[in-house]
Amino acid sequence: MKARIILASASPRRRELLDQIGMTYEIWPVHIDESPRHNEAPHDYVRRIAAEKSAVCHAQVVHMGLPVLAADTAVVLDGQIMGKPKNKEDAIMMLRRLSGRTHQVYSAVSLRGNEHGEALSVTHVTFRALSEREILAYWATSEPADKAGSYAIQGLGSVFVQSIRGSFSGVVGLPLFETAELLLQQGIQVLHE
DSSP states (O other): OOOOOEEEOHHHHHHHHHHTTTEEEOOOOOOOOHHHHHOHHHHHHHHHHHHHHHHHHHHGGGGGGOEEEEEEEEEEETEEEOOOOSSSHHHHHHHHHHOOHHHHEEEEEESSSSSSEEEEEEEEEOOOOOOOOHHHHHEEEGGGSSSGGGGTTTTTGGGGGGEEOOOOOHHHHHOOHHHHHHHHHHOSSSSSS
């Protein structure tokens, strides 16, 4: 089946979510500086990063004539972006901070084709209180090592989630409702008659 979009990401989670909705795509990851700017608000940060990824990719693949989809996701607690942990101590500190609290997950989507469309999803995730033993056992699984906020809601980290208000797929890395809406604006229907 012929690709209908270009995915500007190597994320296996984003690929799984596009597979879930039956979207055909080519993978074309791009690398940009993803450092937050001084005093940049989380919603501005994820929007900027998603837009920069789609712009860089679109410039590289414009000859293919396909829309480019990019996304960025950030875990935010007390207005601070929690990136991927640098090491074990950093991951443990993040999980301690998330324990028994509600945080936000911001997911921005950028789609460049005939025009540029953007969307933002904000989801509130509440963790139950975590014991030190659980945090250490979770680190030992290696799952939190490369995840923003040091957890994966689609994996073992799901046992920490007491409640979620918003988009589950947005927390995973690509809010599907917003993505489908942007695709539709470009004339790409997810569901066919």
